[in-house]
Amino acid sequence: MSSLNDCIKFHLNIEDPNIIFSDYFKKYINGKYHNLYVAELIQPHCPYCLSSNLKHNGHYTSNVRFITADASHPVIIRLKKQRVLCNACLKRSMAQSNLINKGCYISNTSKRKILSALTEDRSMTSIAREHNVSVNTVQRVLESCSSKFYDDFDHLPExxxxxxxxxxxxxxxxxxxxxxxxxxxxxxxxxxxxxxxxxxxxxxxxxxxxxxxxxxxxxxxxxxxxxxxxxxxxxxxxRFHMVQMLTRSFNSLRVQIMKQFKKQSHEYKLLKSPWKLYLMKYDKLNKTTPYYDWHFKDYLTQEHVVLDGLDCNKDLENTYWIMQDFMTAIQNKDEKQIIRLLNSKQTVGKQMHQTLLTFKHNYTGVLNGISSNYxxxxxxxxxxxxxxxxxxxxxxxxxxxxxxxxxxxxxxxxxxxxxxxxxxx
Ligand SMILES: [Zn+2]
Structure with a gap:
């Protein structure tokens, strides 16, 4: 066996003994230089009867796309597949290799590499460009996988x-x-x-x-x-969803109350700019160090701002405390407190009332959500x-x-x- 053959096979990492390389050169195709390797795929024996008494009947040439490290120099293997007629069983056959499937022009190595690229966070266009194939080919490789996530119909997780x-x-x-x-x-x-x-x-x-x-x-x-x-x-x-519903209901009431005041008024400013403070846990608010607030032209602590804002409206205040108590109860997994809050008779905003009604409708679910770890x-x-x-x-x-x-x-x-x-x- 020639050393050229061994060298190319080592370089391309092809192990099939039936493939024999004979030449290599560069060729300009569609505006790009391609590295072309010429090889013959031999058929040592008949695939039907395994007889080696064969009559050669020319070649079928296919240009196989192969993987390459440098996408600007695509690699093509010009594979000449032997066609034979068996003298023993009189059947015709063509040489096949695991380098490429029958009727394909893209090597299995390329397909496997495309598949592994598909497991990364990349677009199909970028994968296609790197492997010198069309986007349709990448999609076809994708389609070769099953889309089933779970197919054991006798078992479900707890x-x-x-x-x-x-x-x-x-x-x-x-x-x-x-x-x-x-x-x-x-x-x-x-x-x-x-x-x-x-x-x-x-x-x-x-x-x-x-x-x-x-x-x-x-x-x-x-x-x-x-x-x-x-x-x-x-x-x-x-439970995160419950908190989200509570904060949303509070926010909608805050905006509603805010719009009752004039834009230049102190109340409007109190309810508008520090909206984030209202959603923070009350314990986490800064109650000691005052800071100069440009909106109010005064030194205030975060607690001051929130309490002043809540003074604008009684319903807003009630809604705020229900939201805060609920959040604390969820954190402490305090079921009794939740039951008490759900049955409270205070006047709250319309949307908060609706939220509490929804919670009451799903009473056990809500209580499970608070006690469960899931x-x-x-x-x-x-x-x-x-x-x-x-x-x-x-x-x-x-x-x-x-x-x-x-x-x-x-x-x-x-x-x-x-x-x-x-x-x-
Ligand atoms: Zn045969």
Missing amino acids: HLAFDEFKGVGKKLHFICLDGDTHKVIQILRTRFKPNILRYFYKFTPKARSMVKTVTMDLNCYYPLVARELFPNAQIVID SNGCLEGVNRKIKQIERTAYGYNNFRHLLIRIRLEENLVKEKEPNNYFLVA
Whole structure:
């Protein structure tokens, strides 16, 4: 065997003994210099009867795209595949190699490298440019992976978390996570009740009875869905979501009261510029060191500002203290305090009243949310990651592509899967 052959094979990391390199040169194709290697793929014996009594019948030449370290110099292997006629069984065949699948022009090595690039936070266009293939090829490699997150219908995790995120076409998709391992169980195209029911009814009743808690925000039909699907499950309302609802209700009342005053008035300024102070925990407010405030032309502490602001309106004050007490009770996991707050008869803003009513409607869920250690925090992390994936790609048009990409970047694809696909095909 010539040393040129060994040298090129070592350089390109090709081990197939049936490929024999004979030449190399540079060629100018489509405005770029390509490194071209010429090789012959031999057929030592008939694939049907394994006889080596063959009659050679010319070659089939294909230009195989190969990986390269420098994207400005693409590598092409001009592979001449032997065509033979078997003298023993009279069947025709063409030489094949695991370098490339039958009928393909892109080497399996390139495909594997594209697949590993797809697990990173990169756009498909950038991957295509680096590997000298079209974006369609990258998409085809992506499609070769499965979009299933979880396919064991006999088993479900004990703790689930429900939420939704904005995805393809600005529609909201339903997402369900394992509360312990933080792995995605399923992402559904829509967040509507029939779809969620249809998916979870695929699981056996035994699997569904395994679920002990379902964490969710205060979406009106998630508790109904959970109660129907998981007979033994406790509904847990996410406590961060509760805090968010409380602060939102307070803010809307603050703005409403603020607008009753003239823009130049002291009250307007008190309610407008220091809005962040109202949302801070009361214990955390600075009560000792005054600072000069340009808006009020006076030395004030943070506590002063907040208390002066609350003096503008009685309802605002009540709403503020309900919000503060609720937040403290959530922090201290104080269920009695929550029950007392839910039944308080003070006059509060309209929206706060609505929020408290919603909490009363989901009484057990709210109490579970306060005593339980599970929350939707893990989901917010996953949602943030999904948002990043969408942003890198400037949005997805194809829901399946988005799912596979989420899966790839979550490292959920088993090591064996891509190799099997390319070699077996
Ligand atoms: Zn044969």
